[in-house]
Amino acid sequence: MKLFAPERVFFDPEALKYSLGQRLYKKFIGTDADVLQLSPQNAARNIPGITENEKYAQSKKTLYITVKKSTRLDVCKPSADYEFSLVSNCPGNCEYCYLQTTQGSKPYLKVFANLEDIFGTIRHYMDSKPGEVTTFEVASLGDPLGLEHLTGSLAETVNFFGGLENARLRVVTKYDNVDTLLNVRHNGHTRFRFSINARYVIQNFEHNTASLDERLTAASKIASAGYPMGFVVAPIMIFEGWKEQYADLFTGLKKCLSHIGNSEPVTFELIQHRFTAVAKSHILQRFPNTKLDMDEEGRTLKWGRFGRYKYVYPRETAKEMNDFIQKLILENIPNAQIEYFT
Ligand code: SF4
Numbered sequence: 001m002k003l004f005a006p007e008r009v010f011f012d013p014e015a016l017k018y019s020l021g022q023r024l025y026k027k028f029i030g031t032d033a034d035v036l037q038l039s040p041q042n043a044a045r046n047i048p049g050i051t052e053n054e055k056y057a058q059s060k061k062t063l064y065i066t067v068k069k070s071t072r073l074d075v076c077k078p079s080a081d082y083e084f085s086l087v088s089n090c091p092g093n094c095e096y097c098y099l100q101t102t103q104g105s106k107p108y109l110k111v112f113a114n115l116e117d118i119f120g121t122i123r124h125y126m127d128s129k130p131g132e133v134t135t136f137e138v139a140s141l142g143d144p145l146g147l148e149h150l151t152g153s154l155a156e157t158v159n160f161f162g163g164l165e166n167a168r169l170r171v172v173t174k175y176d177n178v179d180t181l182l183n184v185r186h187n188g189h190t191r192f193r194f195s196i197n198a199r200y201v202i203q204n205f206e207h208n209t210a211s212l213d214e215r216l217t218a219a220s221k222i223a224s225a226g227y228p229m230g231f232v233v234a235p236i237m238i239f240e241g242w243k244e245q246y247a248d249l250f251t252g253l254k255k256c257l258s259h260i261g262n263s264e265p266v267t268f269e270l271i272q273h274r275f276t277a278v279a280k281s282h283i284l285q286r287f288p289n290t291k292l293d294m295d296e297e298g299r300t301l302k303w304g305r306f307g308r309y310k311y312v313y314p315r316e317t318a319k320e321m322n323d324f325i326q327k328l329i330l331e332n333i334p335n336a337q338i339e340y341f342t
Pocket of ligand 1: 089090091092093094097098099141142143174209
């Protein structure tokens with residue numbers, strides 16, 4: 001797919017103290033992108049847009065190169081022990097993205113330039129559990145592969161984890177530009193997962209991300225490069241013909257993985273579609289013609305860890321969905337390891 005090119009790139013002066021910040025500054029200065037140095041307080045103010053829709057669209061074309069100040073990592077259950085970030089947000093426009101609610105009215109993209117500090121934090125958390133293997137999720141706050149052609153920071157991170165005996169990295173992506181990661185010294189310490197879904201979901205709701213075929217091609221390359229592999233099937237939705245489409249998804253996946261052996265488990269994480277009242281309001285303003293099913297009548301309320309009620313499928317529907325998808329996975333992928341359904 002076409003790689004992202006920002007229309008404006010803002011630099012936090014703090015980021016210019018780090019080699020990644022300097023490298024990105026040299027890359028963008030003199031290009032068509034508007035380049036400015038701005039403090040974190042002023043970044044959002046310099047993004048144009050009056051309506052919610054315009055502010056969203058312009059923010060998604062804006063890159064802010066800054067630093068990650070906090071050295072505290074959040075717990076990231078059920079996917080890993082902790083989460084950390086190299087970037088926040090991504091160039092995609094997934095209508096259901098949970099960042100719709102967590103990143104305010106101007107969800108611009110951020111790159112954290114202080115990799116040295118971030119790696120120091122990871123070492124600290126790893127060392128606090130001597131003798132144990134600690135897992136770290138890098139894609140909770142955004143999709144680092146969507147910006148990897150600009151930053152190279154995911155490759156550096158994979159290489160860093162490759163040298164750590166007691167830490168494992170977990171990546172998940174909806175992008176396909178994996179070529180720069182194929183020869184990195186990963187040592188089997190990075191589990192590379194692709195977010196996959198029925199064609200209906202990808203085509204209608206995951207704008208500006210790689211197509212299903214592109215993701216499967218990338219997954220095949222990553223498998224050939226010896227990375228531990230996984231797939232996040234999310235968000236699973238019920239729509240007309242959903243069973244046929246999910247069945248097609250897993251027969252396609254079986255073909256894509258046919259060239260790799262069955263020795264290593266391929267992990268699967270299953271996440272049903274959910275939304276909050278706040279997310280629904282943002283989505284309807286940003287995507288007024290959305291086909292996303294957000295009818296509260298067809299859902300049930302569940303208390304979420306971010307302190308908000310979310311609407312999920314009723315228990316019986318969720319069970320049918322879980323049973324059906326698990327059966328498809330086990331029929332098609334002999335070495336599948338299903339980690340959770342939520
Ligand atoms: S790719 Fe991921 S982070 Fe980016 S918009 Fe889609 S769901 Fe959100």
